[in-house]
Amino acid sequence: MPVRVVEAAAPSQVSGANSGQTLPPACTLLSVGQAFSGTQNVSSLQKDEAWRVNVRIQGCDLEHGYLCGTMEALNVPMADTPVVTFWEGEIVDTKNYTFFTGKWEATPEDDIRHWTKFPSFSPLVSQVKVDGGKSLDLSNYPYIFMRWKEQYFVNVGTDCGLTIAGFYYVCFSCSDGSISGFYYDPNSSPFQKLELKSTNEGRSGFSFSSYELQ
Amino acid sequence: MPASASVSSSSSHHRASPDLLVRLGSTDPEVKLRALREVKNQIIGNRTKKLSFLKLGAVPAVAAALDAAQSELLIQSAAALGSFACGFDAGVRAVLDAGAFPNLISLLSYPDDKVVDAGARSLRMIYQSKLAPKYDFLQVENMEFLLSLLSSENEPFTGLGASIIIHSCQTDIEQNTLCHAGVLKKLINLLEGSLSQRDGSLESLATIMKDNPEAASKFVSESGRALSSVIDLTKDRYPRTRLLASMCLIVIRNTSPCHLQDIGIKTKLVYLLLELLDDPGQVGEEASFVFSSLITQKEDLQKLAFKANALDKLHNQLLNYSSHPRRFQGILLVLADLCSNLESCRSKFLSLKALKLVTNALTNDNADVRAAACICLRSVSRSIKNLSAGHFTNEVIVIPLVRLLHDPCTSVQVAALGAIGNIVVDFTTHKSTFVKCGGLKLLVQLSKSMDPTMRLKALWALKNLTFLADNTCKEGILLELTTPLLSSLICDPEASVQVQALALVRNLVDGCINSVEYAFAENDIILDAIGRQLQSASKAEIGIQGMYVLGNIASGNEFHKDAVMHQLIPQVNDGDCSFIVKFLRSNDSQLRTAAIWAIINLTFPSSPGASSRVIKLRNAGIVSQIKTMVNDPSVDVKLRVRTALGQFMAFSDGSA
Numbered sequence: 029m030p031v032r033v034v035e036a037a038a039p040s041q042v043s044g045a046n047s048g049q050t051l052p053p054a055c056t057l058l059s060v061g062q063a064f065s066g067t068q069n070v071s072s073l074q075k076d077e078a079w080r081v082n083v084r085i086q087g088c089d090l091e092h093g094y095l096c097g098t099m100e101a102l103n104v105p106m107a108d109t110p111v112v113t114f115w116e117g118e119i120v121d122t123k124n125y126t127f128f129t130g131k132w133e134a135t136p137e138d139d140i141r142h143w144t145k146f147p148s149f150s151p152l153v154s155q156v157k158v159d160g161g162k163s164l165d166l167s168n169y170p171y172i173f174m175r176w177k178e179q180y181f182v183n184v185g186t187d188c189g190l191t192i193a194g195f196y197y198v199c200f201s202c203s204d205g206s207i208s209g210f211y212y213d214p215n216s217s218p219f220q221k222l223e224l225k226s227t228n229e230g231r232s233g234f235s236f237s238s239y240e241l242q
Numbered sequence: 243m244p245a246s247a248s249v250s251s252s253s254s255h256h257r258a259s260p261d262l263l264v265r266l267g268s269t270d271p272e273v274k275l276r277a278l279r280e281v282k283n284q285i286i287g288n289r290t291k292k293l294s295f296l297k298l299g300a301v302p303a304v305a306a307a308l309d310a311a312q313s314e315l316l317i318q319s320a321a322a323l324g325s326f327a328c329g330f331d332a333g334v335r336a337v338l339d340a341g342a343f344p345n346l347i348s349l350l351s352y353p354d355d356k357v358v359d360a361g362a363r364s365l366r367m368i369y370q371s372k373l374a375p376k377y378d379f380l381q382v383e384n385m386e387f388l389l390s391l392l393s394s395e396n397e398p399f400t401g402l403g404a405s406i407i408i409h410s411c412q413t414d415i416e417q418n419t420l421c422h423a424g425v426l427k428k429l430i431n432l433l434e435g436s437l438s439q440r441d442g443s444l445e446s447l448a449t450i451m452k453d454n455p456e457a458a459s460k461f462v463s464e465s466g467r468a469l470s471s472v473i474d475l476t477k478d479r480y481p482r483t484r485l486l487a488s489m490c491l492i493v494i495r496n497t498s499p500c501h502l503q504d505i506g507i508k509t510k511l512v513y514l515l516l517e518l519l520d521d522p523g524q525v526g527e528e529a530s531f532v533f534s535s536l537i538t539q540k541e542d543l544q545k546l547a548f549k550a551n552a553l554d555k556l557h558n559q560l561l562n563y564s565s566h567p568r569r570f571q572g573i574l575l576v577l578a579d580l581c582s583n584l585e586s587c588r589s590k591f592l593s594l595k596a597l598k599l600v601t602n603a604l605t606n607d608n609a610d611v612r613a614a615a616c617i618c619l620r621s622v623s624r625s626i627k628n629l630s631a632g633h634f635t636n637e638v639i640v641i642p643l644v645r646l647l648h649d650p651c652t653s654v655q656v657a658a659l660g661a662i663g664n665i666v667v668d669f670t671t672h673k674s675t676f677v678k679c680g681g682l683k684l685l686v687q688l689s690k691s692m693d694p695t696m697r698l699k700a701l702w703a704l705k706n707l708t709f710l711a712d713n714t715c716k717e718g719i720l721l722e723l724t725t726p727l728l729s730s731l732i733c734d735p736e737a738s739v740q741v742q743a744l745a746l747v748r749n750l751v752d753g754c755i756n757s758v759e760y761a762f763a764e765n766d767i768i769l770d771a772i773g774r775q776l777q778s779a780s781k782a783e784i785g786i787q788g789m790y791v792l793g794n795i796a797s798g799n800e801f802h803k804d805a806v807m808h809q810l811i812p813q814v815n816d817g818d819c820s821f822i823v824k825f826l827r828s829n830d831s832q833l834r835t836a837a838i839w840a841i842i843n844l845t846f847p848s849s850p851g852a853s854s855r856v857i858k859l860r861n862a863g864i865v866s867q868i869k870t871m872v873n874d875p876s877v878d879v880k881l882r883v884r885t886a887l888g889q890f891m892a893f894s895d896g897s898a
Binding site: 056 | 664
């Protein structure tokens with residue numbers, strides 16, 4: 029069934045059984061070494077609160093739909109130092125991963141509820157409801173959807189009173205390198221919003237580093 | 243002195259005595275025959291005795307008997323020479339040095355069958371050694387002789403034929419010549435023969451088909467039962483036959499995957515080889531190498547092996563066989579293959595505490611084991627999750643690895659460089675551990691090596707060490723490396739070395755804005771070298787890394803940006819278009835991306851000189867080139883072009 033095309037940049041549906049190349053675009057702003065900064069809103073009914081957050085991409089393997097890096101939360105009330113966690117990401121490339129999480133206590137309904145918070149998801153929603161987006165070709169779509177799951181604390185012990193039980197639904201804009209995300213953990217405040225922008229660390233322009241594993 | 247080999251032993255029967263040498267040279271055929279028998283009986287399966295007789299100079303005396311006329315003397319001489327050569331390279335060398343080889347060949351046409359038999363057996367032993375002379379298949383009479391050996395009813399003859407193929411067939415021309423001469427058909431017939439004929443045939447088939455799709459197709463189409471016979475032999479009751487049959491199937495699969503698509507056979511091979519690893523002898527030893535050839539660079543097979551609990555088995559083998567160098571090497575290589583792609587394997591490897599065993603192997607006496615341990619560490623350290631946690635940068639691993647950079651064996655040095663290249667990526671602040679252990683100094687030394695592979699790997703590691711390094715670390719790297727050396731490496735004769743040197747500079751000038759100054763040290767020699775290389779870039783990768791260096795520099799201050807402009811648009815225009823225009827027109831989307839980023843940085847809106855740079859870029863035809871790229875097939879390029887055009891517009895009153 030063809031998906032409704034909203035605008036020229038909307039993703040096309042893969043025709044036939046042989047899906048071929050449907051990997052998302054390799055975006056230089058999402059490459060290793062790139063840094064982002066912004067906030068995570070952790071407001072609850074009791075009070076408004078936001079933590080400053082820095083993210084650094086450490087690994088990217090598009091073939092396996094894999095991305096990883098660190099996340100540093102700066103003004104965490106119960107911690108003396110910034111809290112750094114290591115996270116691993118699943119890129120929704122419809123080959124390795126679809127929009128349906130299928131784990132981490134997230135039902136397809138939870139998935140749709142979170143993805144629809146991103147305006148750039150709206151052209152995809154009807155097809156995603158059918159098959160999780162399996163038949164979509166996102167290779168020319170200027171947004172990359174991901175799930176980021178924190179794996180361990182880098183600089184504090186697990187007894188720090190903080191939890192990394194949940195995960196983030198993430199949308200990355202290839203145009204300007206901005207990232208928005210929603211934290212999902214059935215036991216935490218819902219829809220904690222993460223907003224990050226590509227940083228250029230005091231430069232007037234963008235700088236790119238690289239490493240290669242052998 | 244020959245006499246010194248005659249050790250004082252209480253039993254004259256077990257001594258390589260000079261007296262025996264005299265009797266071997268006797269003119270009395272009876273005495274000579276008895277002496278030959280005595281030598282043969284004493285050395286069978288006894289390496290020490292073989293060496294002892296060798297030192298005594300017995301081999302030329304035994305070989306001299308091949309000139310005799312009596313059949314019995316010929317038989318005993320050939321048998322004794324075969325024994326010297328069996329599994330013992332020094333023996334093979336002595337037999338060849340004694341000039342026995344042509345005489346043994348001539349025995350094959352002797353009128354007495356028993357003599358012929360003894361000659362064939364002896365030659366077969368020689369052909370099992372790498373030292374045997376290469377057999378020239380391209381000579382017509384040699385091929386005819388080989389076919390006659392393979393067609394024979396006589397087991398030693400077919401055995402010799404197989405040994406010759408296994409020993410001497412190396413190039414695809416030789417493989418094809420054997421195929422066209424009808425050797426495959428003969429070998430397929432031998433699959434129905436005796437145990438040794440089956441084994442010889444399987445190993446010969448694997449030799450002929452290795453990396454040769456034409457030969458593999460010919461084998462499969464030669465007869466309907468050829469492939470199924472080999473598959474059947476994977477169930478044979480003899481472990482060696484099962485091993486050779488699986489080796490043959492793996493060769494076919496790796497050469498032409500279309501012939502063995504069935505997932506069932508892949509799973510069977512994995513389980514069979516895991517079972518054969520348990521063999522305590524040579525089969526178990528070889529099984530690890532065959533297993534490695536099955537799973538190397540094949541993620542689907544690595545997954546199957548993981549599911550079959552290969553890691554548990556290999557971990558046990560690591561514990562049990564650390565004193566058997568060849569087997570230990572094989573196990574380390576299989577572990578390296580298993581951990582090369584899959585994070586699940588690396589994670590299991592680490593949970594089994596196998597890392598400690600592999601680290602211990604870095605100081606093994608055997609060079610092959612040390613190299614295999616490095617290769618294994620290289621695979622395991624591909625885990626970004628564990629690199630990020632700093633799990634590989636402790637002194638227990640780093641110190642022995644750095645020591646291996648001094649290893650007398652080049653293959654160990656190269657393997658150590660591979661592991662170090664990964665480990666120094668370390669995203670934490672542990673890079674200093676490596677520098678403190680003297681690793682930086684050694685990497686810089688190796689970057690000056692005459693061997694291009696060594697320079698490449700050393701620079702690769704230095705590049706990774708520079709990735710996200712803090713300023714102190716970067717200063718240390720440049721102090722050790724020196725600006726003149728770095729600029730000469732940018733112009734290295736090897737393109738692959740140039741790429742690594744440029745990528746190193748890219749990382750050096752990334753990060754804190756002060757880092758940009760590194761490119762301007764010592765009268766800008768680094769920057770000028772980059773400009774020259776880009777002007778004559780022979781590979782897209784050189785352009786990519788070079789343009790990222792220029793882009794990173796262009797994200798600095800006005801002075802930095804103008805210096806990049808100077809490289810892009812030289813003052814004296816000799817009529818050639820600038821390299822940046824060539825890069826923007828390249829077929830390589832990554833090169834186009836790198837080039838456009840430099841332009842974005844040069845015209846970054848908040849920088850005061852942006853507007854004058856836009857004018858210069860327009861005059862040089864760069865703006866009009868970028869305008870043609872609005873519908874670039876690469877999304878990344880297309881989006882960057884939009885950004886660049888937006889920036890040009892801001893400085894051109896809407897007329898850009």
